[in-house]
Amino acid sequence: MKRWIIGGVVVVVLVAGVVALTWTRRAPAQTAPTPAPKTVAVVKTDLSDVREFKATLGFGASQEVTGRRPGTLTWLPAPGRSVDRGAALYKVDNRPVWLFFGETPLWRKLDKAGLKGPDVKIVKDNLGALGYRLGGAPDELTQATVDAVKRWQKAEKAEESGVLDPGDVVVLPGKVRVEAVTAKLSASGEGPLMSVTATGKAVDASIDARQASVFTKGLKVTVVLPNGTETTGTVRSVSTEAKSEKNGNGEDVPVIAVDVGLDTEAGEFDSGPVRLRLTSTARKGVLTVPVTALLALREGGYAVQTAQGLVAVKTGLFAGGLVEISGGGVSEGMQVVTTS
Numbered sequence: 001m002k003r004w005i006i007g008g009v010v011v012v013v014l015v016a017g018v019v020a021l022t023w024t025r026r027a028p029a030q031t032a033p034t035p036a037p038k039t040v041a042v043v044k045t046d047l048s049d050v051r052e053f054k055a056t057l058g059f060g061a062s063q064e065v066t067g068r069r070p071g072t073l074t075w076l077p078a079p080g081r082s083v084d085r086g087a088a089l090y091k092v093d094n095r096p097v098w099l100f101f102g103e104t105p106l107w108r109k110l111d112k113a114g115l116k117g118p119d120v121k122i123v124k125d126n127l128g129a130l131g132y133r134l135g136g137a138p139d140e141l142t143q144a145t146v147d148a149v150k151r152w153q154k155a156e157k158a159e160e161s162g163v164l165d166p167g168d169v170v171v172l173p174g175k176v177r178v179e180a181v182t183a184k185l186s187a188s189g190e191g192p193l194m195s196v197t198a199t200g201k202a203v204d205a206s207i208d209a210r211q212a213s214v215f216t217k218g219l220k221v222t223v224v225l226p227n228g229t230e231t232t233g234t235v236r237s238v239s240t241e242a243k244s245e246k247n248g249n250g251e252d253v254p255v256i257a258v259d260v261g262l263d264t265e266a267g268e269f270d271s272g273p274v275r276l277r278l279t280s281t282a283r284k285g286v287l288t289v290p291v292t293a294l295l296a297l298r299e300g301g302y303a304v305q306t307a308q309g310l311v312a313v314k315t316g317l318f319a320g321g322l323v324e325i326s327g328g329g330v331s332e333g334m335q336v337v338t339t340s
Contacts, residue, residue, distance in 0.1 A: 037305075039335040042287050042325070049281040049319045051214065053205055057225070057266060057274045060202030060236075060259055062179050062195040065089070069097055069167030071189045081178045082199050086130050086152075089170050092189035095158065098169045100126040105171045110149075111163040115141040122171055123164060127152060175199050201269075203233060203260040205276055209242045212256040214280040221260060222277040226269055233260040233276075281317055287330055288322040293338040304330075305337035 067073075067090070075091035083089050088096030102122040110123060121139040127148050128134055136142035146162040153160045167189070176196035183193040203223055207215060219235040239257040247253050260276065294302045295310065303310040304325070316324030 037337045040338050042289055042332055042334045044285055044287055044332045047283040047317045047319045047324055048279045050279050053207055053276045055203045055205035055274050055276045057203055058271050059177055059197035062197050064192055065194050065196055067189045067193045069189045073183055073185050073187050073189050076181050077178045079178050079180055084175045100169045100171050101174055102171045106166040109165050110141055113141055113143045201262050201266045205258045206245055206255040207258050209254040209256050215258050224275040226272040232263040236261045283317045283324055286324040288324055289336055290338050291321055291323050292340045293336045
């Protein structure tokens with residue numbers, strides 16, 4: 001009797017185990033609930049397209065000086081020297097060749113009253129700036145002008161001829177700094193002599209031609225110096241000639257030269273790598289969402305996902321991970337789905 005009871009208990013236990021096993025196998029698997037999509041609100045704000053470009057601090061683009069006076073070079077300036085209006089830039093046969101400011105070089109001998117032209121105006125403008133009185137029209141060589149030339153030559157301890165030959169002066173846009181001297185003493189006074197730059201520190205940049213349109217003459221930019229401090233600069237020139245340079249990937253890309261003058265001092269730095277920062281586009285009070293909220297439509301264009309469905313939008317400025325959007329179904333505060 002006892003054996004039967006024990007056997008029955010064993011049977012019950014085994015049957016219970018089989019039932020439990022059967023239930024475990026047949027029970028449906030538990031699945032994690034699908035997380036709710038992340039949403040953000042459409043925000044009205046100001047957007048600015050801020051760009052940075054690599055550049056180099058120095059003294060700007062250099063210009064070659066070519067001598068035109070026959071004779072022997074007897075004095076040349078040292079690199080780094082500054083030369084102002086009316087000062088000697090170099091000497092040939094111990095006679096100074098002076099620096100005049102302007103855009104038009106002398107191309108003929110100015111030796112008699114009555115001559116007219118832009119070269120005469122250059123001479124009169126410079127002598128006037130040096131304190132000499134002149135008469136007649138701005139571009140006319142008068143007897144008073146010839147007399148002023150003689151007085152100036154006397155002051156410079158030169159022959160008082162009242163005559164100026166094309167090789168007697170070098171005409172450059174302004175005060176210059178001698179960057180490098182290529183000629184040697186005792187060589188000919190005719191031919192390439194030196195390269196000069198402006199005296200103020202400046203920034204040169206080679207800008208990818210596809211982005212160069214943001215630079216225009218007179219544009220204000222921020223210059224980030226080698227130590228991280230910032231100063232301001234003004235674009236002085238933008239080249240119209242594209243040249244080929246290799247980018248960081250070794251690919252040839254067309255670049256445009258941009259020259260930027262500093263509005264303030266660059267501190268102790270004469271040269272070194274800098275960055276140009278500028279705001280090329282600004283939008284005030286526009287509706288924005290993160291770029292990750294945009295959905296590309298198969299038929300073209302973009303949309304955003306809302307609780308009510310897709311809303312087609314028109315995109316504007318992209319900046320700082322945000323994008324300007326507009327459209328009939330878009331409003332400030334509206335919740336849209338984003339991927340991050």
